[in-house]
Amino acid sequence: MNNNSEVVKDSYLISDDPSKIDILVVHQYLSKESYWAKDIPLEVVRKSINNSLCFGLYTANKQVGFARLVTDKATFAYLADVFILPEHRGKGLSKWLMQTIHAHRHLQGLRRWLLGTKDAHTLYEQFGWTRFGDEQKERFMQYHNPDVYKADSTK
Numbered sequence: 001m002n003n004n005s006e007v008v009k010d011s012y013l014i015s016d017d018p019s020k021i022d023i024l025v026v027h028q029y030l031s032k033e034s035y036w037a038k039d040i041p042l043e044v045v046r047k048s049i050n051n052s053l054c055f056g057l058y059t060a061n062k063q064v065g066f067a068r069l070v071t072d073k074a075t076f077a078y079l080a081d082v083f084i085l086p087e088h089r090g091k092g093l094s095k096w097l098m099q100t101i102h103a104h105r106h107l108q109g110l111r112r113w114l115l116g117t118k119d120a121h122t123l124y125e126q127f128g129w130t131r132f133g134d135e136q137k138e139r140f141m142q143y144h145n146p147d148v149y150k151a152d153s154t155k
Helices: 023-033 042-050 093-103 121-125 134-139
Strands: 006-009 012-015 053-059 062-071 076-084 112-115
Touching (some): 012 093, 023 062, 053 093, 076 093, 093 121
Antiparallel strands (some): 006 012, 053 062, 062 076
């Protein structure tokens, strides 16, 4: 029995079926075009996908978008690696992808969702996401190593 979720709109498909993900498309975008995962190794992308709930966006059997959630499916989810390839932007696909993620059966009733973004605040705000206020700034912490994927110059 296939336990995956799929939704169709016009000529596009969103699926949480990991077997549909084109790892090379995801890796190419993350490692070459994203600001948050420059130079990420292919094996790290593969491992992150294998250990996450992923959503692929497809048209004509080609991957054109992606989003990944690190979640326990009970209380918490961290949304990461969201992208739509440039040639498919401006069609409402990122909004549809977010609607689909928020409606997913395994993500209902979560107490907290988190994400990081440099430039897509208005997209997420449409779905009730808020920016950290003073109380959250005092409460939440992070350990961040932004250069982890850069070649080690000491070798």
